[in-house]
Each structure stands twice: as C-alpha cells, then as structure tokens.
Amino acid sequence: xxxxxxxxxxxxxxxxxxxxxxxxxxxxxxxxxxxxxxxxxxxxxxxxxxxxxxxxxxxxxxxxxxxxxxxxxxxxxxxxxxxxxxxxxxx
Amino acid sequence: xxxxxxxxxxxxxxxxxxxxxxxxxxxxxxxxxxxxxxxxxxxxxxxxxxxxxxxxxxxxxxxxxxxxxxxxxxxxxxxxxxxxxxxxxxxxxxxxxxxxxxxxxxxxxxxxxxxxxxxxxxxxxxxxxxxxxxxxxxxxxxxxxxxxxxxxxxxxxxxxxxxxxxxxxxxxxxxxxxxxxxxxxxxxxxxxxxxxxxxxxxxxxxxxxxxxxxxxxxxxxxxxxxxxxxxxxxxxxxxxxxxxxxxxxxxxxxxxxxxxxxxxxxxxxxxxxxxxxxxxxxxxxxxxxxxxxxxxxxxxxxxxxxxxxxxxxxxxxxxxxxxxxxxxxxxxxxxxxxxxxxxxxxxxxxxxxxxxxxxxxxxxxxxxxxxxxxxxxxxxxxxxxxxxxxxxxxxxxxxxxxxxxxxxxxxxxxxxxxxxxxxxxxxxxxxxxxxxxxxxxxxxxxxxxxxxxx
Amino acid sequence: xxxxxxxxxxxxxxxxxxxxxxxxxxxxxxxxxxxxxxxxxxxxxxxxxxxxxxxxxxxxxxxxxxxxxxxxxxxxxxxxxxxxxxxxxxxxxxxxxxxxxxxxxxxxxxxxxxxxxxxxxxxxxxxxxxxxxxxxxxxxxxxxxxxxxxxxxxxxxxxxxxxxxxxxxxxxxxxxxxxxxxxxxxxxxxxxxxxxxxxxxxxxxxxxxxxxxxxxxxxxxxxxxxxxxxxxxxxxxxxxxxxxxxxxxxxxxxxxxxxxxxxxxxxxxxxxxxxxxxxxxxxxxxxxxxxxxxxxxxxxxxxxxxxxxxxxxxxxxxxxxxxxxxxxxxxxxxxxxxxxxxxxxxxxxxxxxxxxxxxxxxxxxxxxxxxxxxxxxxxxxxxxxxxxxxxxxxxxxxxxxxxxxxxxxxxxxxxxxxxxxxxxxxxxxxxxxxxxxxxxxxxxxxxxxxxxx
Numbered sequence: 001x002x003x004x005x006x007x008x009x010x011x012x013x014x015x016x017x018x019x020x021x022x023x024x025x026x027x028x029x030x031x032x033x034x035x036x037x038x039x040x041x042x043x044x045x046x047x048x049x050x051x052x053x054x055x056x057x058x059x060x061x062x063x064x065x066x067x068x069x070x071x072x073x074x075x076x077x078x079x080x081x082x083x084x085x086x087x088x089x090x091x
Numbered sequence: 092x093x094x095x096x097x098x099x100x101x102x103x104x105x106x107x108x109x110x111x112x113x114x115x116x117x118x119x120x121x122x123x124x125x126x127x128x129x130x131x132x133x134x135x136x137x138x139x140x141x142x143x144x145x146x147x148x149x150x151x152x153x154x155x156x157x158x159x160x161x162x163x164x165x166x167x168x169x170x171x172x173x174x175x176x177x178x179x180x181x182x183x184x185x186x187x188x189x190x191x192x193x194x195x196x197x198x199x200x201x202x203x204x205x206x207x208x209x210x211x212x213x214x215x216x217x218x219x220x221x222x223x224x225x226x227x228x229x230x231x232x233x234x235x236x237x238x239x240x241x242x243x244x245x246x247x248x249x250x251x252x253x254x255x256x257x258x259x260x261x262x263x264x265x266x267x268x269x270x271x272x273x274x275x276x277x278x279x280x281x282x283x284x285x286x287x288x289x290x291x292x293x294x295x296x297x298x299x300x301x302x303x304x305x306x307x308x309x310x311x312x313x314x315x316x317x318x319x320x321x322x323x324x325x326x327x328x329x330x331x332x333x334x335x336x337x338x339x340x341x342x343x344x345x346x347x348x349x350x351x352x353x354x355x356x357x358x359x360x361x362x363x364x365x366x367x368x369x370x371x372x373x374x375x376x377x378x379x380x381x382x383x384x385x386x387x388x389x390x391x392x393x394x395x396x397x398x399x400x401x402x403x404x405x406x407x408x409x410x411x412x413x414x415x416x417x418x419x420x421x422x423x424x425x426x427x428x429x430x431x432x433x434x435x436x437x438x439x440x441x442x443x444x445x446x447x448x449x450x451x452x453x454x455x456x457x458x459x460x461x462x463x464x465x466x467x468x469x470x471x472x473x474x475x476x477x478x479x480x481x482x483x484x485x486x487x488x489x490x491x492x493x494x495x496x497x498x499x500x501x502x503x504x505x506x507x508x509x510x511x512x513x514x515x516x517x518x519x520x521x522x523x524x525x526x527x528x529x530x531x532x533x534x535x536x537x538x539x540x541x542x543x544x545x
Numbered sequence: 546x547x548x549x550x551x552x553x554x555x556x557x558x559x560x561x562x563x564x565x566x567x568x569x570x571x572x573x574x575x576x577x578x579x580x581x582x583x584x585x586x587x588x589x590x591x592x593x594x595x596x597x598x599x600x601x602x603x604x605x606x607x608x609x610x611x612x613x614x615x616x617x618x619x620x621x622x623x624x625x626x627x628x629x630x631x632x633x634x635x636x637x638x639x640x641x642x643x644x645x646x647x648x649x650x651x652x653x654x655x656x657x658x659x660x661x662x663x664x665x666x667x668x669x670x671x672x673x674x675x676x677x678x679x680x681x682x683x684x685x686x687x688x689x690x691x692x693x694x695x696x697x698x699x700x701x702x703x704x705x706x707x708x709x710x711x712x713x714x715x716x717x718x719x720x721x722x723x724x725x726x727x728x729x730x731x732x733x734x735x736x737x738x739x740x741x742x743x744x745x746x747x748x749x750x751x752x753x754x755x756x757x758x759x760x761x762x763x764x765x766x767x768x769x770x771x772x773x774x775x776x777x778x779x780x781x782x783x784x785x786x787x788x789x790x791x792x793x794x795x796x797x798x799x800x801x802x803x804x805x806x807x808x809x810x811x812x813x814x815x816x817x818x819x820x821x822x823x824x825x826x827x828x829x830x831x832x833x834x835x836x837x838x839x840x841x842x843x844x845x846x847x848x849x850x851x852x853x854x855x856x857x858x859x860x861x862x863x864x865x866x867x868x869x870x871x872x873x874x875x876x877x878x879x880x881x882x883x884x885x886x887x888x889x890x891x892x893x894x895x896x897x898x899x900x901x902x903x904x905x906x907x908x909x910x911x912x913x914x915x916x917x918x919x920x921x922x923x924x925x926x927x928x929x930x931x932x933x934x935x936x937x938x939x940x941x942x943x944x945x946x947x948x949x950x951x952x953x954x955x956x957x958x959x960x961x962x963x964x965x966x967x968x969x970x971x972x973x974x975x976x977x978x979x980x981x982x983x984x985x986x987x988x989x990x991x992x993x994x995x996x997x998x
Contacts, residue, residue: 035376048448052505062597065567076398087627088411278802391632
C-alpha cells in the first residue's frame with residue numbers, strides 16, 4: 001500500500017513525508033478493508049451509473065456567447081504579463 | 092424614516108446580528124455588506140428574506156473559498172445560477188458560510204488551513220455537523236427571516252441540520268443547477284436549503300429550482316409548487332421505515348424518530364417496515380469510492396496559476412504545483428485526493444471506481460423497487476446526536492466516514508431527502524430523515540409540515 | 546516490415562464556437578480575450594457539448610468508413626500541465642465516436658484507422674527562460690483525434706497518408722484550414738531495435754512528417770533506442786527527448802459525470818452520410834473509368850474539391866483527355882495556390898473549346914488563363930476583339946516562313962550543317978512575328994520543308 005500511496009500522491013502532485021506515507025497507507029488500508037464487501041459483489045452485466053439519473057443527448061447550438069474580458073480572466077492571479085498568464089517553467 | 096431607510100436599517104441589523112453570532116460561533120468565512128445593501132429594497136418573492144450562501148457556491152466578486160486555503164482571495168467573475176435567481180427574486184445575501192474544506196467532512200472539523208471550526212448553536216463544545224456547518228448554525232441562531240443556501244454530496248445538508256435542530260432539504264440531483272457550485276463530486280453534488288421556516292424554504296426552492304442550460308445535468312422537468320404542498324393531507328401516504336437504521340442508532344434518537352412516525356400515522360399515513368440490504372451494506376463504500384475518484388479530478392485544477400492561493404513562480408511546473416498543493420491543502424483533502432487517484436489508477440480502476448459505479452446501479456434499482464411499494468422512506472437522519480469537538484478529534488478518518496451511513500443512500504441515488512427536528516437526545520437535537528422518489532419532492536414538504544404541527 | 550509507423554492526427558473542427566462553451570474559435574491576436582469560466586477552468590463552471598462538433602466528427606467518421614458508436618460518452622484524462630485549464634482534458638476513452646475505419650494511399654495500400662474521437666484542445670504555451678506564458682484562447686477548441694494502426698512502413702507513406710487525409714477533410718468542409726497544417730504525433734519503431742517504440746510529438750504538416758520520421762528512423766538505426774517521448778524541432782531538424790516513458794503518467798480516466806451520454810439515432814447517421822460528397826479517390830477512379838484519362842492527372846485534379854467541380858462542368862463539352870491535361874498543368878499553375886472557386890466554369894469551358902477546335906494556340910490559351918484567374922470575361926469575345934485567333938492559313942504562314950528564313954542566314958546554315966536545333970530559332974522568329982498566334986506544328990513543318998529544298 002505504501003508504494004501505491006506514493007504513486008498516487010506523486011500523480012496528484014502532493015508531497016508526503018515518510019511519516020505521512022506511513023499514516024496515509026495505514027488509513028487507506030483500513031478504509032479499503034471496510035469497503036472490501038463492495039469488491040466481492042457480483043456486478044456482471046451491470047452498467048456503471050456515472051450519474052444517478054440518466055442524462056442523454058444534452059447539447060447546445062453552435063452559437064457564440066459573451067466572453068470574459070482579458071482583465072476579468074486575469075483578475076484572480078498576480079502571475080500575469082502582457083495579457084498572458086505566467087506559469088512556471090516547462091522546459 | 093422612509094420605507095427604504097427602514098429596510099436598510101433592517102439589513103444593517105441583520106448583518107450586525109450575523110457578525111455578533113459569528114464572533115462566538117464562527118459560522119461565516121466572509122460577509123458581503125455591499126451586496127446586502129445593494130439588494131435591499133429590491134422587489135421579488137424573496138424581498139426581505141435574508142440568505143446566507145455556503146462558501147462553495149459562487150457569488151460574483153465576493154471571496155469564495157470552499158473553506159480552503161488554496162482558494163483564499165478568489166473572487167469569481169460570475170454568480171452561480173442559484174445565486175443569480177435568489178438575487179433576482181430580491182433576496183438579501185449576508186455572507187458566505189463555513190464548511191469543511193471542499194465539503195470533505197461530516198462534522199465541519201475538516202476546515203482548511205487558517206479557517207475556524209463552527210460551534211454548535213446550543214453548546215459551544217459540540218460540533219455543528221458538516222459539511223454545511225455554518226449554514227445550519229446560522230439557521231438555528233438567526234432571528235431574522237432567513238434561508239441558508241447550502242450543498243450536499245453525501246449528507247452535508249441533512250447531517251448538520253439534524254445536529255443543529257433545524258430543517259434541511261436536499262432536492263433530487265439535477266433539480267437545482269450546479270453551475271457555479273465548486274465541485275466536490277459532480278455526480279453527487281446538489282444545492283439545497285436549510286432553515287427554520289418551512290414556508291420560506293419552499294418559496295426559495297421554487298426560485299432556485301428549474302432547468303439551466305449552463306448545466307448539462309440539470310433537469311428539464313417542470314418545477315413542482317413547493318409552498319402549495321405545505322399543510323396538504325397525508326392520508327394514505329405510505330411510509331417505509333428501515334428497522335436496521337433505527338436499531339443501529341442511539342436508543343434516544345431512535346425513540347424520538349419512532350414517536351414522530353407514530354404521530355404521522357395518527358394523521359393518516361401508513362407505516363411499514365422495509366429492508367434495503369444493498370443500500371445498508373454497500374452505499375457507504377460505493378459513495379466514498381465514487382466521490383473520491385471524482386473529487387481527485389475536480390481538485391486537480393487548484394495549482395496556484397490562475398486563481399487562489401499561490402507563491403512566487405519558482406521551479407519546474409511539477410515542483411511548483413506540488414509545492415502549492417502540499418502547502419495549502421488540508422489533511423483530509425489530501426487524503427481524499429490521494430485515495431481517489433488510487434481508485435482510478437490503472438490496475439485498480441476496475442475493482443474500485445468502475446465497481447462502485449456498478450454497485451450504484453444496483454442500489455438505484457433497489458430504491459426503485461422500494462418506491463413501487465412506499466411513497467417515502469424514513470430513518471433517523473444521524474445515528475447519534477451532535478458529539479463534542481474533543482471526541483470528534485479522536486476519530487480516525489474511517490470513523491468519520493461512518494457517520495454518513497444513514498445519509499449516503501439517498502445522496503448516492505440522487506433522491507430528494509429532508510430532515511425535520513423531532514425532539515432531543517442527551518439534550519441535543521434529533522432529526523428524522525424522509526426520502527422520496529426522484530422528482531417527487533413536494534410530499535416531503537407536506538410531511539414536514541405535519542411533523543412541525545405536532 | 547522493417548519499420549512500423551502509426552499516426553495520431555489532431556483535426557481542428559470548423560465550428561463557430563468551442564467544444565464545451567460558447568467562446569469563438571476564430572484566431573485572435575490578443576491573448577486571453579476569448580475565454581469564459583468553462584474554458585479557463587474557473588471553479589464551478591460546467592461544460593455543455595456543441596452539437597455541431599458532434600455532427601462534423603460524425604461526418605469524418607462516415608467518410609473514413611468507421612463503425613459509428615451507437616452510444617458514446619466523454620472521459621476525463623487527468624494530468625498536470627500549465628496549458629490545461631482544469632488539469633484534466635475532456636476526451637473520449639472507453640467508447641470513441643468511430644472505430645475501424647480506413648483510408649487508401651496513392652500506392653494502393655489501405656491504412657486501418659483504429660479510432661476517431663472528440664476532445665478539447667489545451668491552451669497555448671510560450672516557453673521563456675524561467676517561466677512560460679499561457680494563452681487560453683485555444684483552450685476548448687474542438688478536435689477530432691484520429692489514430693491509425695501502426696501500419697505505415699515509410700516516411701513517404703506517412704506523408705501520403707496526411708495528404709490523402711487533408712484531401713478528404715477539405716471535401717467534407719469540416720476542418721478549419723485557417724489554423725494551418727494538421728498537427729500529428731507519430732509512433733515509430735524499427736525491426737533492428739526490436740520495435741522499441743518512440744513517440745514523436747508536435748509535428749505540423751505533411752512535409753514535416755516526412756522530415757521528422759526520416760530523421761528519427763535514421764537516429765534509431767544509429768543509436769540505442771529506449772521507449773520514450775521525443776519532440777520534433779523543425780528548426781534544428783532533430784527530435785529531442787521529452788520524457789522517459791518508463792514512468793507512464795497515469796491518466797486515471799473516469800467517465801465525465803458533467804456530460805451526457807450521446808446516442809445518435811440511426812436515421813440521423815444515415816442522413817448525415819448522405820451529405821458526404823463523392824470523395825477524391827472515388828471521384829478520380831470514376832473519371833479514369835468513364836473518361837479514360839490518366840490516373841495521375843485524375844488524382845491531382847480530384848484533390849481540390851472546387852477544381853474538380855470546374856473540371857466536371859467542362860468535360861460535358863470538352864474532350865476529357867484534353868481537359869485533364871490542361872487542368873493538371875496549366876490551370877493549377879495559373880491559379881498559383883489561389884482558390885479554384887474564383888474561376889467561372891463556363892469561361893474555362895469556352896476557352897478549352899477554342900483550344901480543342903484549334904482556334905487559338907496553346908501559348909495564347911495560357912495567357913488568357915492567367916487573365917481569367919484575375920477577372921472573368923468571355924474568352925471568345927476577347928480572342929475576336931484582340932485578334933488572337935490562331936494563324937493556320939498556310940499561304941499566310943508560308944510568307945512569314947520565307948521571311949524568317951531570309952532573316953536568319955546563320956541559323957539556316959547551322960541547320961543544314963546538321964545542327965537540327967537551329968530550326969527553333971527560325972520557328973521562334975515566326976512565332977514572335979505572329980505574337981504566338983501561329984500554330985507551332987504547322988510553322989515547324991513549313992520551315993522544315995523550306996529548308997529541305
């Protein structure tokens with residue numbers, strides 16, 4: 001479980017201390033053990049319910065709507081330059 | 092004083108009261124005085140009604156944090172649809188109410204870094220319940236006409252309402268638009284209301300319910316007339332109670348709930364025992380696995396670039412994202428994101444995520460069969476009354492999750508459900524939860540009005 | 546097969562608005578001016594699917610002979626990158642819109658298309674020293690992703706696949722040509738290195754496909770190969786390692802609960818199929834069968850939908866073989882890349898009728914074509930007015946020939962000395978005198994006769 005937790009944490013961009021890895025793994029084990037009954041239920045032939053109420057063919061026409069102004073789009077961050085968002089380096 | 096001035100005076104007094112209460116009880120993250128004063132005097136069905144908004148629902152230009160440090164300072168450039176409709180109806184918003192971080196909790200103790208835990212309206216050492224703790228608390232304490240707009244994913248409306256001794260209503264999934272609701276789990280989140288005044292709550296539902304083209308999952312079904320249902324007869328209404336949930340509850344809680352049901356029977360409803368074995372045994376695990384899987388994708392967007400808590404841009408993007416998320420997210424948020432990520436990772440996805448979704452199908456089928464026999468399902472809302480904060484702090488994460496055992500069923504299936512105060516246990520409020528079939532909502536208001544009228 | 550190449554092509558769709566919101570798709574120079582809460586990933590915003598995008602994607606699927614899914618859904622592909630507004634991309638994973646399609650190459654090979662699906666484009670990134678600049682104007686643009694089986698066996702085939710694909714897409718009028726060339730990622734492996742697969746990303750256009758793959762295959766032959774992702778640097782002409790594929794980013798796909806299941810009615814699929822025009826390959830094959838024209842001419846002309854239309858109008862009156870020759874070379878040349886839609890088919894037909902009846906010479910016809918591309922007029926009237934009719938009256942020509950022979954004594958001497966090419970100078974003299982109107986064949990014959998004596 002420790003390895004799985006580490007992988008999941010890395011995947012989710014969350015750094016865990018070793019102590020946290022231990023603690024989270026133990027908690028995860030407890031939780032998954034409590035949920036074990038679910039795994040052994042026979043669900044062959046069942047469709048997964050992605051929503052509780054079927055939602056079909058909801059679409060919109062290809063018509064334009066008002067956009068945010070550049071100012072509004074950038075209003076919630078200090079990281080901006082010349083109308084662009086500034087992000088951390090990628091290369 | 093002119094009418095306008097006296098209305099403004101009322102608003103100022105309501106704000107003052109709310110702030111006074113907040114000083115002791117910590118029900119608010121933000122107040123929106125300007126908006127409140129602006130709205131005062133506007134005509135509409137909800138004119139003169141004060142509303143509070145759970146802090147995961149967007150109010151334009153008002154700080155909206157979902158109770159998390161990773162959204163500190165975020166001011167949405169748009170209103171949630173539900174908020175837009177409230178404002179158009181003349182409602183006066185006072186502020187954003189406290190909650191567990193992103194909705195991740197049943198006791199409102201999992202607040203984000205730097206946020207405060209709200210206190211029970213009767214006894215400050217006790218918890219309000221969560222995740223709509225602030226909403227339930229202010230609903231209990233406020234003496235002005237008030238409805239709290241709030242949200243439920245696994246029980247976050249009825250749990251705190253039950254603990255705090257107020258009415259909590261969670262409509263069918265899709266009844267109220269989720270546009271502008273900060274997502275915890277997209278297939279489980281529902282906006283609803285908490286309050287003391289059933290009529291006001293019914294009027295509010297009429298305003299916020301209804302199709303929204305901005306939300307693909309919002310229902311096109313016509314909205315029922317909630318206020319008209321209040322006081323209607325309950326003769327012949329068939330109530331199915333689940334003995335297992337009564338037996339599994341604190342005996343005083345069970346007693347109060349049974350008593351309330353007996354009184355409804357006296358007024359013409361019929362009672363019968365029913366059994367929902369799949370729901371009883373597996374709804375908790377199916378709920379948590381699905382909710383965490385979805386939440387881990389919904390929370391991926393919080394990374395310090397476009398909004399919210401941030402730091403100086405240093406390091407490669409992965410390092411920066413990790414730094415921001417690790418530093419600003421609380422423990423429970425991290426746990427759920429990590430577990431949710433795990434549940435959908437290659438190799439685990441079939442056994443956990445997909446399996447949970449399939450079990451959900453079975454649970455929905457089980458409910459359908461139940462509603463062929465009964466109109467409404469009844470259980471205690473929570474198995475116990477509000478606990479002390481000190482006791483909650485001793486609980487493991489799993490023990491926290493177990494508090495939801497009564498409420499996850501209807502939430503998972505997207506069923507409308509309401510909690511009504513029916514007495515007390517150990518001097519703390521007890522709530523009875525009534526669940527009806529999809530979109531058959533007004534019957535709950537009818538029943539609630541009869542419970543109130545005992 | 547010593548080389549295995551598979552392509553993943555991203556086709557931007559010609560819709561007015563983005564895939565999940567009403568922001569416009571037209572390019573804008575000002576960054577972050579075409580965004581909304583949905584495509585910029587603001588908390589609480591929700592996606593709503595663009596019907597037009599589904600229709601266009603369906604058209605592509607049908608044109609490529611895919612099996613169309615009766616019911617399909619969208620999925621969330623979660624990964625972290627600054628250009629991804631929600632840090633997940635809405636795409637299709639479990640059930641794509643179309644599968645098991647095919648597209649023929651000009652060498653006759655049929656390329657299997659594994660799947661086509663709809664997905665949203667991320668925003669655009671500009672790399673700087675210590676940071677990047679992000680523009681979300683393109684975030685949410687609708688794309689069809691097309692994946693081929695790894696069945697292409699050379700860079701040339703890959704290039705041809707892209708060309709054939711672009712032909713089909715322009716016929717369907719589904720693809721936003723303003724965006725420029727199609728972007729593709731390629732998976733390439735070679736037998737000598739045990740088919741260890743390398744993904745090469747970020748290749749734009751069919752010329753670059755061939756360049757990138759040629760480079761990469763050569764690199765794989767000469768160096769060790771590990772499973773990895775590389776980027777194509779078109780400026781330097783090399784592929785560069787991006788990240789090792791040992792740690793595979795786990796996208797943790799879930800079905801998107803914000804979006805509906807789409808179930809396309811059979812009738813709707815059939816109706817859409819009817820709107821698909823005859824595609825280039827079929828068209829060319831039909832012309833070869835019916836008109837007996839050269840297959841290469843046919844393929845070239847059929848590539849351009851508008852040009853093909855003009856051609857089909859003309860062959861009702863003009864000999865197809867003549868028409869095909871003219872279209873393949875001179876009409877295309879005269880257009881110089883401008884759209885064939887600017888040509889009036891009736892005028893072009895009139896012109897080629899004149900050619901067919903030898904009323905004007907080829908040289909004159911070419912000049913008139915150049916003018917027709919710029920402005921429409923009646924070639925017949927123009928010829929009459931300008932006196933451009935071909936001079937084939939041999940008596941008249943004879944005189945001109947005699948005069949030309951007399952004026953070019955050196956050329957005559959050279960010709961008689963055995964330098965046959967010297968004839969051209971004399972023929973050229975006559976052509977110049979007649980401003981190109983003399984029929985070259987007749988002139989040549991007359992000059993030869995004159996010099997034989």
